[in-house]
Each structure stands twice: as structure tokens, then as C-alpha cells.
Amino acid sequence: xxxxxxxxxxxxxxxxxxxxxxxxxxxxxxxxxxxxxxxxxxxxxxxxxxxxxxxxxxxxxxxxxxxxxxxxxxxxxxxxxxxxxxxxxxxxxxxxxxxxxxxxxxxxxxxxxxxxxxxxxxxxxxxxxxxxxxxxxxxxxxxxxxxxxxxxxxxxxxxxxxxxxxxxxxxxxxxxxxxxxxxxxxxxxxxxxxxxxxxxxxxxxxxxxxxxxxxxxxxxxxxxxxxxxxxxxxxxxxxxxxxxxxxxxxxxxxxxxxxxxxxxxxxxxxxxxxxxxxxxxxxxxxxxxxxxxxxxxxxxxxxxxxxxxxxxxxxxxxxxxxxxxxxxxxxxxxxxxxxxxxxxxxxxxxxxxxxxxxxxxxxxxxxxxxxxxxxxxxxxxxxxxxxxxxxxxxxxxxxxxxxxxxxxxxxxxxxxxxxxxxxxxxxxxxxxxxxxxxxxxxxxxxxxxxxxxxxxxxxxxxxxxxxxxxxxxxxxxxxxxxxxxxxxxxxxxxxxxxxxxxxxxxxxxxxxxxxxxxxxxxxxxxxxxxxxxxxxxxxxxxxxxxxxxxxxxxxxxxxxxxxxxxxxxxxxxxxxxxxxxxxxxxxxxxxxxxxxxxxxxxxxxxxxxxxxxxxxxxxxxxxxxxxxxxx
Numbered sequence: 302x303x304x305x306x307x308x309x310x311x312x313x314x315x316x317x318x319x320x321x322x323x324x325x326x327x328x329x330x331x332x333x334x335x336x337x338x339x340x341x342x343x344x345x346x347x348x349x350x351x352x353x354x355x356x357x358x359x360x361x362x363x364x365x366x367x368x369x370x371x372x373x374x375x376x377x378x379x380x381x382x383x384x385x386x387x388x389x390x391x392x393x394x395x396x397x398x399x400x401x402x403x404x405x406x407x408x409x410x411x412x413x414x415x416x417x418x419x420x421x422x423x424x425x426x427x428x429x430x431x432x433x434x435x436x437x438x439x440x441x442x443x444x445x446x447x448x449x450x451x452x453x454x455x456x457x458x459x460x461x462x463x464x465x466x467x468x469x470x471x472x473x474x475x476x477x478x479x480x481x482x483x484x485x486x487x488x489x490x491x492x493x494x495x496x497x498x499x500x501x502x503x504x505x506x507x508x509x510x511x512x513x514x515x516x517x518x519x520x521x522x523x524x525x526x527x528x529x530x531x532x533x534x535x536x537x538x539x540x541x542x543x544x545x546x547x548x549x550x551x552x553x554x555x556x557x558x559x560x561x562x563x564x565x566x567x568x569x570x571x572x573x574x575x576x577x578x579x580x581x582x583x584x585x586x587x588x589x590x591x592x593x594x595x596x597x598x599x600x601x602x603x604x605x606x607x608x609x610x611x612x613x614x615x616x617x618x619x620x621x622x623x624x625x626x627x628x629x630x631x632x633x634x635x636x637x638x639x640x641x642x643x644x645x646x647x648x649x650x651x652x653x654x655x656x657x658x659x660x661x662x663x664x665x666x667x668x669x670x671x672x673x674x675x676x677x678x679x680x681x682x683x684x685x686x687x688x689x690x691x692x693x694x695x696x697x698x699x700x701x702x703x704x705x706x707x708x709x710x711x712x713x714x715x716x717x718x719x720x721x722x723x724x725x726x727x728x729x730x731x732x733x734x735x736x737x738x739x740x741x742x743x744x745x746x747x748x749x750x751x752x753x754x755x756x757x758x759x760x761x762x763x764x765x766x767x768x769x770x771x772x773x774x775x776x777x778x779x780x781x782x783x784x785x786x787x788x789x790x791x792x793x794x795x796x797x798x799x800x801x802x803x804x805x806x807x808x809x810x811x812x813x814x815x816x817x818x819x820x821x822x823x824x825x826x827x828x829x830x831x832x833x834x835x836x837x838x839x840x841x842x843x844x845x846x847x848x849x850x851x852x853x854x855x856x857x858x859x860x861x862x863x864x865x866x867x868x869x870x871x872x873x874x875x876x877x878x879x880x881x882x883x884x885x886x887x888x889x890x891x892x893x894x895x896x897x898x899x900x901x902x903x904x905x906x907x908x909x910x911x912x913x914x915x916x917x918x919x920x921x922x923x924x925x926x927x928x929x930x931x932x
Contacts, residue, residue, distance in 0.1 A: 317657065346397040353392075357747075359456050360389045365742060370927060381736075390926070398918050403459040407455065415451050421635055429566040429632030430818040441772075467914055471860035478899040483886065485898070488840045490883040491855050492833035492848070496815055498874040501807040510774070512799050516791050523794060526734040527786040529753060532732065535743070536705045536723040537771075542694035544724065547686045556678050556685050563676045563685075566633060570669035571644050572608065572626035574601075577617040577661040594655035594662035601652050601664060608652070608666055617661065629835035630671065691719055697774050698735040706767040713763035719777050732784060746770035784922035808874050813867045815876045822866050822880075833880055840887075851877055 341353040343430055356915040357820050403409075410418075420431040423809065427435060440447060473481075482883055518521065558565065576594040579586060597615055601608060609625025616622035633645055640663055643656045645666045678685070708718040716727045730744060744750075752758070752765040767777045767902055791798075803841030819827045839845050844852050851869050858865040858881045869877040891896070 317666045331659075341927075343927055344394060344926070345509045345923070346394060347396055347401055347922050347924075348508060349401070351393050351397065356390060356393065357408075358453075359393055360386060361737065361745065363389050365745065368740060375385060386513070391518055393924075394919070394924060395915060396923055398457065398915065398924075399460055399463055401922070402918055403463050406463075408459045408462055410455050412451075415454055417637070418454065419451075423635075426634065428561075428564070430634040433861040437760065460481040464911055467911045468904065475899065475901065478902050479895075481902050482895065482898045484891070485742075485841050485902075486887050488838050488887055489855050489881055490836050490838050490885070491847075491851075491859075492836055492880040492882065493851065494831045494833045494877045494878040496811045496874070496878065498804060498811050501805060501810040501814070504810055505803050505806040507799050507802045507806065509795075510797055511802060513791065516794070516798060516804060520788055523789040525784070525789050526736060527754070528681075528734040528784045529557045529759070529780045530732055530782035531730045531744075531753065531778040532716055532781055533744075533776055534699070534719045534723050534725065536701060536719075536725050536767075536775045538691070538694045538698040538773035539721070540725065541697050541701075542690045544699075545690045545693050547689045547693075549682075552682060552685045553678060555689050556681070560675065565674050565676065565683050567645075568630040568632050568671040569644055569667050570630045570671075572612065572666050572668060573618070573621070573629050573640075574616040574626050575607075575622075575661050575663045576611045576615075577616040578659070590662050591655065594664060598652070598655055598664050605652060605666075626666075627668075630669075639927045695773065702775060705775055705777070705863060709764045709767045713757075716764060716777065716779055719764070719778075728828075729781070743770045743774065743776060746776075749776055749778075753780070759783060804808070804874055807877075808870075811876045812868070812870075819866045819868060820876060822864075831877070831878060836882065838885075848877075851879055853880055854879050 336496055338601045343356045344351040344862060363385065367380065367385075380786050404446045409670045419436065421494070423441065425436045426432055436447075441448060504902075511623055528902075574594075574597055576590045576597070582590075595613065601611060612622055612626030616626050620627055631641075631644065633641060635641070636644065637658045637660070643653050643663075643665050644667060647653055647665065649667055649670055652662075653665040653668065657663075705719055705722045706820055708722060709716075712718045720727050730741070733744055733750070733753070735750055737747070737750055746768070749768045749770050751766075752768050755765075757763045758765050758778075762780060765776075765778045767775045770776050818829060818831060822831065837845050837854050839847055839848060839855060841852070841856065848869075848871060850871065854867040854869045858867055858879075858880070863882055863884075867879045867881075869879060873875060
């Protein structure tokens with residue numbers, strides 16, 4: 302009934318599913334803890350600081366996301382690149398700039414609105430009613446305060462509202478849209494011939510002296526941070542749970558004793574017609590809305606079969622009006638109090654008199670009822686077993702955590718006692734740096750890394766303190782090898798570096814050959830033999846399995862004099878020769894597709910407009926980047 306409430310509710314559910322990660326990266330989760338470490342400031346925006354801590358939190362989250370998408374073999378040069386750092390910093394700055402603009406426009410949610418949204422989130426409900434215990438558990442698992450969670454909801458709503466209002470307000474004239482659609486759908490016929498770099502490798506020689514010179518003049522490319530190899534032991538609730546066996550008799554007994562947990566509440570399918578009220582309405586506005594609602598109710602009593610038709614015409618709830626007022630199935634406690642009371646007191650297929658809430662006057666009808674029911678044991682058997690296993694694992698973890706922590710400290714020359722408590726053999730790592738460049742996210746935890754790079758571990762070779770790296774997950778570790786920060790020795794990289802130099806030189810030879818070939822083809826030299834492949838028809842929408850760079854090159858070629866030629870450098874070092882032979886226009890579109898593409902173009906122009914808006918904001922804002930602190 303309230304677009305903003307529905308928007309935030311969806312965002313909140315998304316946050317729950319993604320364990321509260323970016324887009325709230327500007328402030329970092331740590332900003333909502335009890336305190337925050339201000340090691341340094343990397344940027345200032347209108348007097349607001351972006352700290353090193355916030356920047357590093359954001360950078361770590363981005364690296365972890367890249368690892369998750371690209372796998373453990375992701376190139377470390379990408380993770381440590383200046384371009385990635387700039388991208389993260391620019392995101393932080395853009396977020397702060399947009400938040401300042403939103404605050405100036407007073408785009409905020411009231412505390413009451415946020416409370417209502419939180420209370421309506423299904424994940425925070427028990428049997429259809431808000432559960433403070435579930436909310437507390439959610440916050441505890443993520444080490445997040447209630448006020449912090451509210452801030453996250455408010456900030457994300459504000460930022461999304463700002464972007465949506467700008468991107469969706471754009472309008473494009475139909476003639477312009479038609480011209481752009483024709484350009485978008487234009488097809489080009491090309492042929493491709495490849496010059497593999499490997500064909501030129503035999504023409505290249507690289508001496509040891511060249512390798513050494515390159516190494517000396519590119520020392521920054523071979524820097525490596527301080528790092529250690531570790532043995533470590535993990536005590537976690539999940540590991541404990543995996544070793545717990547739950548018998549069927551035990552599961553049945555638990556099911557009987559907790560039958561209410563498996564009782565589904567009554568649900569009702571309702572539809573409504575809303576006569577909306579503005580925020581803080583005047584008595585006159587209330588009276589006018591009430592009168593209109595009564596008139597609609599009178600019409601419905603005479604024609605109850607026209608409810609959907611009248612809802613489409615009269616309801617001012619944009620979320621349900623187009624669906625004949627249908628709100629789907631609801632359970633008790635999911636709607637505001639007055640609406641909820643009316644919906645669950647109505648007989649089936651009866652229409653209520655106008656019901657007033659803070660949103661306006663509602664005329665409600667119940668169209669279906671799902672009675673309360675109890676799920677059978679067989680339906681929830683696996684859920685019951687998981688619940689028992691997790692409860693027992695939590696209790697065992699709580700019993701073992703203090704012992705694990707103490708033994709890691711008291712018997713600090715060996716991990717054996719800690720491993721015995723955790724019931725697992727110590728695991729080993731590859732090199733782990735202070736930056737946490739490790740494919741195991743547990744080992745990238747800042748508190749864990751801080752516990753490793755201390756004299757007790759590095760010099761005295763003792764166990765690290767047991768650190769909680771995730772809810773109900775403790776780790777202790779000891780060093781088995783140490784590597785100081787510095788330049789990687791030439792001997793370790795000479796072979797790979799030499800091959801890279803060979804490939805670079807081969808690529809240059811290939812570029813020269815391609816350029817010469819294109820020059821001869823353009824002059825109409827018929828003696829030049831180029832093994833072009835079969836004709837391929839491509840468009841901006843359909844690449845036909847052709848690399849994007851090749852398609853882009855084809856569309857940059859002029860179609861006034863054909864054939865036309867271009868060279869394209871591919872990611873594997875090879876070079877493609879591209880020949881454009883024809884330009885064609887596809888058949889006309891039906892009206893529905895034409896309208897769809899027009900809307901797409903309008904959206905793209907809206908995003909361009911938003912980018913321009915951001916650029917204008919940044920020009921007028923005072924932004925200072927402190928490069929020394931960044932380094």
C-alpha cells in the first residue's frame with residue numbers, strides 16, 4: 302500500500318540473504334559497531350572523512366567478490382592493481398556525494414516507517430507475528446547493532462530513490478528513438494583471419510641480459526608483501542554439527558515437543574481498494590477521502606462481482622490496482638493493525654466497510670482462506686534433524702570454545718591439544734600476507750591476520766590467540782615459514798619473464814605484419830593471400846560468438862567504400878584481421894518490440910543523465926584525495 306515500504310521490505314530481505322554486504326560499503330560494517338579505528342583518512346568529501354579502515358574494508362569486500370566470481374586462480378595482479386583501488390575509492394566517493402545530495406533534499410524515512418518495515422519482514426516473524434528474538438539473532442550473527450541495521454535500510458532506500466528518480470524521468474522523442482533502434486539493429490557482414498603470435502615466436506630471441514635489464518627497470522612489478530605459511534585449527538559449530546548423528550526416535554520426540562514450531566498459521570487471500578490519504582492530512586482531506594470510499598463501497602454492495610474492475614479504475618494503491626486490488630495471501634501481523642483486524646474478521650467473499658489506516662481508507666474482500674495446519678513429521682523430518690543437530694552443536698561449541706581458547710594460549714608451542722579439542726588434524730596454508738590474499742575467506746579475516754603478524758607468532762613461534770572469524774567459528778594458528786616483504790628474486794621469475802618478453806616481441810612482429818597486410822589490401826593488391834574465414838553476420842545485439850572487440854572494430858569501419866579492413870588485438874596476444882563486406886538493415890519490427898526497445902533506449906539515456914548528474918555534484922562538492930594515506 303505504500304511504495305516506499307514495499308521497496309524497503311524487498312531491500313531488507315535482500316540484505317538478509319546476502320548477509321549484509323555492499324552496497325553499504327561506504328561506511329563499512331565496522332562503522333555500526335561500538336567503535337571505529339581511525340588509522341588515517343584517504344579522502345574528504347564536504348568535510349566527511351573516508352578512513353583507511355573504510356577503504357580497506359571496501360577493497361577487501363571487492364577482492365572477495367572477484368575471487369567468488371573468478372575462482373581461486375584469479376590473477377593476483379588484478380587483485381593488487383591500482384585500477385581496482387581507484388574503482389573502489391571512486392565508489393566510496395560517489396556514494397558519499399550522493400548521500401549528501403539526498404540529505405539536502407530531505408529524502409529520509411521516518412523511524413516509525415523503518416520500524417514497520419522491519420516488523421513486516423518474513424525472516425523476522427514467527428507464526429506470522431514479529432519476533433524480536435529472530436531479529437536479535439540476525440543482528441548477533443552479523444555483529445550488527447539495531448541502529449546500524451536501520452541506518453543501512455535508510456541509506457540504501459535514499460540512494461536507490463535518488464538514482465531511480467533520475468534514470469526513470471528521461472524521455473526520448475520517437476524519431477530519435479527510431480533512428481537509434483535502426484542503428485542498433487544494423488547488421489554487418491565480416492570475414493576474419495587470425496595471425497597467431499605463436500607463428501612469430503621462432504623469429505624472436507631474448508637474451509639473459511635483456512631479462513635482467515627488464516627486471517631491474519620494473520622492480521615495482523615484482524614486489525611481494527610480508528607473508529607466512531601456517532598450520533591452523535578451526536573450531537566451528539558447523540564442523541561439530543557435521544559429526545552429530547540424530548536418530549529418528551530422537552527427531553520424532555523433538556517434533557512432538559515443539560509441534561507449535563511446525564504449525565502453519567491461517568492465511569487469507571485478500572484484495573482491496575484504497576482511497577489514499579497524504580502524509581499529515583487535513584480534516585477536510587480525511588472527510589473527502591472517507592466520502593469517496595463510502596461511495597465506492599455503496600457501488601460494490603450493489604455490484605460485488607465488479608470488485609476487480611472497480612479496483613483497477615478507482616484504487617490508489619499503485620502496487621495492486623492493476624491486479625484488481627489483489628494482495629495475495631497474508632498471515633496475521635503482516636499488515637498494519639486496522640487492516641489486519643478487518644481482513645481476519647471478515648467471512649469469505651464478504652466486503653468490508655471502509656477501514657481507515659495511516660495510508661487511507663481501504664475496502665477489503667477476502668477471496669480465499671487457507672486454514673491453519675500442522676506439517677507432518679515426514680514433511681519436516683530433515684528440518685527437525687538439522688534443528689536438533691544445530692542446537693546440540695551450539696551447546697558443544699559453547700562448552701569447547703573456552704577450552705580451545707585457553708589451550709591455544711597455555712600450550713602455545715604446539716597445535717596438537719587445540720586440534721584434539723576441535724577433533725580435526727591441523728590444516729596448512731600457502732603464503733598468507735597481511736592483505737589476506739587467500740582463497741579461504743576465513744583466513745582473510747582482519748582480526749585473524751592481525752593476530753598472526755605479531756612478535757609472539759613471528760619471532761617466538763608460538764600459537765596465535767584463538768580468534769572468532771565468523772559466528773561460532775574460532776581459529777588458532779602457528780607459523781611454519783616466513784617471507785619478508787621485498788622484491789621477488791630474479792631466479793624465481795626469470796623463466797616466466799623471459800617467455801613474457803618473447804611473447805611481447807612476437808606480438809610486435811605480428812602487429813607489423815598485420816599493418817603491412819592491411820595496407821596492401823587497401824591498395825587493391827590482388828597478390829596478397831589472406832586466409833579469411835567464411836562470412837559472418839553480426840550486429841550490436843548478436844555477436845554470433847565473435848569477440849566483442851572484433852564486433853566493435855567492424856562497426857567503427859566506414860561503410861562508404863567496401864571492402865574495408867581493420868586489425869584487432871585479442872586478449873591472448875593474437876591479432877585478427879577483419880574485412881567488412883556489406884551492411885544490411887533487418888526487417889521492420891512489430892509495434893510491441895519497437896516500444897520495448899524505445900523504453901530500453903530511454904533507460905540507457907536515463908543512466909547517462911544520472912552519470913552527468915553525478916559529475917555535476919562532484920564538481921560542486923569539495924573532494925580531497927589524500928594519496929599519502931592511500932599508499
